[in-house]
Amino acid sequence: MVPPLTLEYAGRSMTSPPALPSASAPGARGELLASARLFVEVARLALRRQLAYRAAAFAGLVTNLFFGLLRSSVLLALLAGQDSAYGLGARDLVTYTALTQGLIVYLSLFGWWDLMQNVYRGDVATDLMRPMSFYGFWLAQDAGRALAGLLMRGLPLVLAYALFFPIVTPTSPTGWAAFLVSLLLAGLLSFAYRFLVNLAAFWSPDARGIGRFAFTIVGLLSGFLMPLAFLPGWLREAAGFTPFPHMVGTVVDVWLGKLQGAALARALCEQAAWTVALVLLGRWLLGRARRRLEIGGG
Amino acid sequence: MLAHLGLYRRLVLAQVRSQLRYRASFVMDVLAVMVTSGAEFAAVGLVFASFDRVGGWRLGEVAFLYGLVELSFGLMDLVFGGFDPDFMGAAVRRGELDKLLLRPAPLALQVFGSEFQLRRLGKVLVGTLIFALAVSLAGIDWTPAKVLYLPLVVLGMIMFFGGLFVIGGTITFWTVESVQAMNVLTYGGLTLMSYPMTVYTASLRRLFTYVVPAAFLNYYPALYFLGRPDPFGLPGFAPFLAPLVGAFTLAAAFVFWRFGLRHYGSTGT
Amino acid sequence: MIEVEHLSKHFTLRAPTGGGGALRSFLSRERRVVRAVDDLSFRVGAGEIVGYLGPNGAGKSTTIKMLTGLLVPTSGDLRVDGVVPWRARRTYVARIGAVFGQRTTLWWDLPVIESLELLGHVYRVPPGRLRSNLREFGELLGLGEFLHTPVRALSLGQRMRADLCAALLHDPHLLFLDEPTIGLDVVAKERIREFVRRVNRERGTTVLLTTHDLADVQKLCRRVMIIDHGRLLYDGDLGALQDRFGGERRLVVDLAEAADVEVEGARVVERDGPRVTLAFRREDVSASDLIRRVTERHAVRDLSVLEPDIEGTVREIYEKNLLGA
Structure with missing residues (x-):
């Protein structure tokens, strides 16, 4: 059971447009450079905005820790004295709890409604007129938000766990590198999925309900609520046909070193492929949404 | 008293009527609540395909704990929604509390009647289904005493969680920033009480037995219903403390509420 | 009906010390008393x-x-x-x-x-x-x-x-x-x-x-x-x-070209290029008379009369200590 309270801190919307740096460098390369600078600037502003909520972040951290304690108690009780079950030992399970609790804000696992609110408030029209790709603008904002979540919630949480409990960490530089790649891909994939879900607001005035379903599925099939290894085989197989395990499960498995060599490469490739697919789908749907908005006149 | 109950009924009915005005979005809300609540239990239930027991308890027995606390919490949320610290905090900030104080009816009664969200029945329904699953799996030896005691256990949990809501809501008269700490206790308590106490480490178990008496609300009554022995050797009346613990928490909460109101009268916000 | 005598309401605020959070301001010993209502007496x-x-x-x-x-x-x-x-x-x-x-x-x-x-x-x-x-x-x-x-x-x-x-x-x-x-x-x-x-x-x-x-x-x-x-x-x-305090109304004149404006019964309080603001009292001159006097002497592009608002009147009373409070 996850409390709805963290929602508030998971996704604070950024309503006022950031001050855009003047981008006047000519030429294709110059334009790319300018877009990159713009992206960084938007992300940086979103990050700064999040960093202002330090007291809230601290309270959230305590909440995550407490729930982590309860969750790891249940998982360890499943082992019932055995060394390991379905490939996961006690240390793996504690580490799993630390990581999944630490990823909640980074991946907005309890839901993300910023774009939806933007559409319902009617602010979306001004956003669409920015001298920057709409998708890029939101991605940049979310990157800043996610980075703040990682710095203020994820990192301290895992460190706190490392301090008090025996947890597993990647053992080799390649292990760390693979984890970072997987973490980045999970962030992108999660954004692409959340963006898609939020786009529903362009079509339905009741998209919040759709969102609730969509985000609940993530909890179950990504390996957030329970390790995927503990779920029945048929469900695991079904989940394998979806992008969800690559949002949480893959990241955790890479950190735990459960994926090595070819299996690791394959997992990262699949993660990347799903990310590209969902981003492309999101951009295509955005185009349709935009046309709908123009024809409908908002 | 009767007039007060009549007013409460009217306030609640008014809310229900306005929620049912937007039928499609109401149905969607209920379904969403059910799916969220159901998925969380599904994750637990599905694990029993791979494992026999959690902390020595089978699926049916865990479902007993899980379903009972889930449906009690859902009922509490329905009745005490106006005291929910998140709701109360917003109401205090927006001056809604002043609005209620300007009306010649008891304040607590008006707060009870200010946020009756029918969609929370979704959680109650899921909890009831889980509980039904438990009853069919666990093979409980029902006696008249057990049948009579069951509603009292539910009532005990409603009063306990309701008391936590009232305390948290009262704290918002001073500050809204510490609400999160209270939420850890409420929602954390809900999660904690969904599993047998044998799952937790000794220190956590003692904390939630002797400091926050959560263990007496669900775990000990469940031992009685399921006919399981108490592994921690507490006296035989331990399973029957639930209504008392609940009533005491709620009473203490309303003492604090009165104190908070006096503070509110001297400072506003 | 309403009887109010020597009514006061003071609030004690914990002065926030810089960029601290709730805890910091809670611990801070510094306090400030705000006299929101101070010795008020009246009857209605x-x-x-x-x-x-x-x-x-x-x-x-x-x-x-x-x-x-x-x-x-x-x-x-x-x-x-x-x-x-x-x-x-x-x-x-x-x-x-x-x-x-x-x-x-x-x-x-x-x-x-x-x-x-x-x-x-x-x-x-x-x-x-x-x-x-x-x-x-x-x-x-x-x-x-x-x-x-x-x-x-x-x-x-x-x-x-x-x-x-x-x-x-x-x-x-x-x-x-x-x-x-x-x-x-x-x-x-x-x-x-x-x-x-x-x-x-x-x-x-x-x-x-x-x-x-x-x-x-x-x-x-x-x-x-x-x-x-x-x-x-x-x-x-x-x-x-x-009559006593709220007397000053204002006439804002946009002249065709910048000039010195001097009219009987009003004084210039502000000058911004071709825009001139005049202050006058209702007992000295009516708005229509004043406008006539201005338009007789100058080519005027636009005019507007501003009534004194409560805020302004009150501020004037307070700042100038007009009531000797």
Whole structure:
């Protein structure tokens, strides 16, 4: 059971447009450079905005820790004295709890409604007129938000766990590198999925309900609520046909070193492929949404 | 008293009527609540395909704990929604509390009647289904005493969680920033009480037995219903403390509420 | 009706020390006392309409909160009809009505009529009385056209009318109006003023009005009280106040080309290129005379007359210490 309270801190919307740096460098390369600078600037502003909520972040951290304690108690009780079950030992399970609790804000696992609110408030029209790709603008904002979540919630949480409990960490530089790649891909994939879900607001005035379903599925099939290894085989197989395990499960498995060599490469490739697919789908749907908005006149 | 109950009924009915005005979005809300609540239990239930027991308890027995606390919490949320610290905090900030104080009816009664969200029945329904699953799996030896005691256990949990809501809501008269700490206790308590106490480490178990008496609300009554022995050797009346613990928490909460109101009268916000 | 003597309300604030969080300001020992209301004394008789004015943060809303029983004073006496408001909240609030322009007392998702009937139960208005009041107020305020519309779908003016009706259903002796015309157009404002005047005249309801709109005061109140920094600066006739302090009106002139403007009865207070601002008093010269004098001598592109607003008048009174307080 996850409390709805963290929602508030998971996704604070950024309503006022950031001050855009003047981008006047000519030429294709110059334009790319300018877009990159713009992206960084938007992300940086979103990050700064999040960093202002330090007291809230601290309270959230305590909440995550407490729930982590309860969750790891249940998982360890499943082992019932055995060394390991379905490939996961006690240390793996504690580490799993630390990581999944630490990823909640980074991946907005309890839901993300910023774009939806933007559409319902009617602010979306001004956003669409920015001298920057709409998708890029939101991605940049979310990157800043996610980075703040990682710095203020994820990192301290895992460190706190490392301090008090025996947890597993990647053992080799390649292990760390693979984890970072997987973490980045999970962030992108999660954004692409959340963006898609939020786009529903362009079509339905009741998209919040759709969102609730969509985000609940993530909890179950990504390996957030329970390790995927503990779920029945048929469900695991079904989940394998979806992008969800690559949002949480893959990241955790890479950190735990459960994926090595070819299996690791394959997992990262699949993660990347799903990310590209969902981003492309999101951009295509955005185009349709935009046309709908123009024809409908908002 | 009767007039007060009549007013409460009217306030609640008014809310229900306005929620049912937007039928499609109401149905969607209920379904969403059910799916969220159901998925969380599904994750637990599905694990029993791979494992026999959690902390020595089978699926049916865990479902007993899980379903009972889930449906009690859902009922509490329905009745005490106006005291929910998140709701109360917003109401205090927006001056809604002043609005209620300007009306010649008891304040607590008006707060009870200010946020009756029918969609929370979704959680109650899921909890009831889980509980039904438990009853069919666990093979409980029902006696008249057990049948009579069951509603009292539910009532005990409603009063306990309701008391936590009232305390948290009262704290918002001073500050809204510490609400999160209270939420850890409420929602954390809900999660904690969904599993047998044998799952937790000794220190956590003692904390939630002797400091926050959560263990007496669900775990000990469940031992009685399921006919399981108490592994921690507490006296035989331990399973029957639930209504008392609940009533005491709620009473203490309303003492604090009165104190908070006096503070509110001297400072506003 | 209302008797207020040496009424004070002081708040103790914990001074926030720099960029600390809640914990830091909680631990901080530094405290600051804010005198929101400071030694206030006045009386209001039954059947009066009194304008209670002052700039933002002057202590208006703290006074209203004490008068409505929401706040307990730090010191002093306050009685309404012999009752101390916060001592007997429920019996007291049954006798008063209040409209806050900024927020509604009605149920957002319910049709207006259902909200009104519900309030009838909350105030335990006898059914017959409720019906006759609903009929009378409904007619005067023109509620009929939207009685069955949910409050969320009402325009601001309609909502305000419904709120006025709601505040009067239980026949209160005393009515608090806080910015009852804020955000409304001229016609809607006039309708509300007319209604308040009528209720006051026909039912003898005492009205305490706080507003930033001078026209509200001019059309409704004979008596005004002005408060700033928690102290009563003026209590008396509205006309006398305007004669004494609010005299300075302004004429803003956009000249065709920049020039020195010198006219009898007015003085130049501001000069910005071709724009000249003149200040004048109503007892010295009328606006039309002044405009004639200016246009006779200069080619003028545009003109506007600015009436002194309450805020300005009050600030002037306070800054210049005109009342010797």
